[in-house]
Amino acid sequence: QVQLVESGGGLVQAGGSLRxxxxxxxxxxxxxxxxxxxxxxxxxxxLVAARTSGGSANYADSxxxxxxxxxxxxxxxxxxxxxxxIPEDTAVxxxxxxxxxxxYYWGQGTQVTVSS
Numbered sequence: 085q086v087q088l089v090e091s092g093g094g095l096v097q098a099g100g101s102l103r104x105x106x107x108x109x110x111x112x113x114x115x116x117x118x119x120x121x122x123x124x125x126x127x128x129x130x131l132v133a134a135r136t137s138g139g140s141a142n143y144a145d146s147x148x149x150x151x152x153x154x155x156x157x158x159x160x161x162x163x164x165x166x167x168x169x170i171p172e173d174t175a176v177x178x179x180x181x182x183x184x185x186x187x188y189y190w191g192q193g194t195q196v197t198v199s200s
Contacts, residue, residue, distance in 0.1 A: 086110035086189045088179045093194030104164040106179030117182040118162035122175035169198045
């Protein structure tokens, strides 16, 4: 059974920074993608950033230049460094793992609140 455990959310003022972490445990295949999604109240869940085990990354246009996704493959951990936060970044952030084939897993979510 694969589990994802997130940490690092919280309350921050606009212009501040936060770093989210997500560690996967269980049987993790060598080729995979770890990603961060977010869901704001009344909105659909959206992709924020993703990084493959091979190192490729992609970002939502709204966070390019402000957020950085990185990972430690040896630890099965993905990070999201969020800088220059704005109130529109307020959401529950979810870690996601694509573990090959049809295997998708989600973390429990961590709240990020940016005050103006």
